[in-house]
Amino acid sequence: MATGRATVLVEPNKLETWDVPVVDPEPGGALVRIVVGGVCGSDVHITTGEAGIMPFPIILGHEGIGRVEKLGGIETDYAGVPVKPGDLVYWSPIAACHRCYTCNVLNETPCDNSRFFEHAEKPNWGSYADYAWLPNGLAFFKLPDGADPLAVAALGCALPTVLRGFDRCGPVKMGEAVVVQGAGPVGLSAILVAAQAGARDVIVIDGVDQRLEVARSLGATATISLKDSPEERKRKIYDITGPGGPSLVVEAAGVLPAFPEGVDLTGPHGRYVILGLWGAIGTQPISPRDMTTKNLTIAGATFPRPKHYYEAMHLAARLQDEVPLASLVTHRFSIEDAGRALDAVHKGEVIKAVIDPEHAAA
Incomplete structure (x- = not known):
């Protein structure tokens, strides 16, 4: 039987490269050869154990673009578009059951029986690998x-996450003032969407000058450094927006202290959308009275639905010649060097790192 390489997380902080079987697709599924697998900040949290215990061993990677090798008796993708071997596809990495209350009544993700990972010895859709096996029911799009x-991979699951957040919490309004906490992939995605939607101000906070430069290239109108004190950051933001402050603040920092600061920054009658704190387990003090007196809406969002991957793919494809999306991929790593990729993401040394199965190991 043919085999392919895969990065396997055996236990927290223990990565191995395995040779795993390449399995024909099941009816309704697909086998794809990975072209690029995005390295996400949540992969770092999963690897360190900060995100909780996973069903080890698992093949890492939930952002993938691949070329179809074989199809399991199907002729279209999950949007009804004809698909054939050789086509490039992008997939939603959550295997929903389609037979539960959450799937069929709430129409939400994740569902009651969602599978985010499969055991590494079984057919698998992890993207730090040569091949991904997409089961029947796991949505993919040509x-x-x-x-x-690279333009589609550049914002990975971050752009679908942002689209999911605005879907749940209300879209960016024409002419409104937006603040984005953090200029990693989620923050950059929020900047892109806000700018494209016609926000008047798109103000981003981050501590890395290179990220702030990239934020401007995607549509940020002002940047503020974390080197400033929280009080100085707020003063600068309100100098830009006026006394009403930002009507929308997006948390994309992934660090707990961002939460109380975001509540404080949000202007009266504004919205605060929490997107980056998926892996940071813990608590932070806030004053509930501030939420009441400012009439705030605070909401979280995670686990995009298939439609958000579809929308993100088409948005990236439409903007790829106008906005430097592909150039956001600053680092490529081989499957064998996944540990180095995760370390680089953890240290903030990259804008976007990807696993490229054809990249030579260091």
């Missing part, structure tokens, strides 16, 4: 003709 895989 890339539009001419789409640059």
Whole structure:
């Protein structure tokens, strides 16, 4: 039987490269050869154990673009678009059951029986690998003709997450003032969407100058450094927005102290959307009275639905010649060097890192 390489997390902080079987697709499924697998900040939290105990051993990676090798008796993707071997596809990494209350009544993700990972010895859709096996029911979409895989991969699951957040909490309004906490992939995605939606101000806070420069290239109108004190950051933001403050603040920092600061920054009658704190387990003090007196809406969002991956793919493809999306991929790593990739993401040394199965190991 043919085999392919895969990065396997055996236990927290223990990565191994395995040779795993390449299995034909099941009816309704697909087998794809990975072209690029995005390295996400949540992969770091999963690897360290900060995100909780996983069903070890698992193949890492939930952001993938691949070329179809074989199809399990199907002729279209999950949007009804014809698909054939050789086509590039992008997939939603959550295997929902489609037979539970959450799937069929709430129409939400994740569902009651969602599978985020499969045991590494079983057919698998992890993207730090040569191949991904997409089971029946795991939605995938054909890339539009001419789409640059790197432009789609650049914002990985971050852009679907942002679209999910605005879907749940209300879209960016024309002319409103937006603050984004953090300029990692989630923050950059929020900046891109806000700018495209016609926000008047798109103000981003981050501590890395290179990220702030990239934020401007995607549409940020002002940048503020974390080197400033929280009080100085707020003063600068309100100098820009006026006394009403920002009407929308997006948490994309992934660190707990961002939460009380975001509540404080949000202007009266504004919205605060929590997107980056998925892996940071803990608590932070806030004053509930501030939420009441400012009439705030605070909401979280995670686990995008398949439609958000579809929307993100098409948005990236449409903007790839106008906005430098592909250039956000600053580092490529081999499957064998996944540990180095995760370390680089953890240290903030990259804008976007990807696993490239054809990249030579260091």
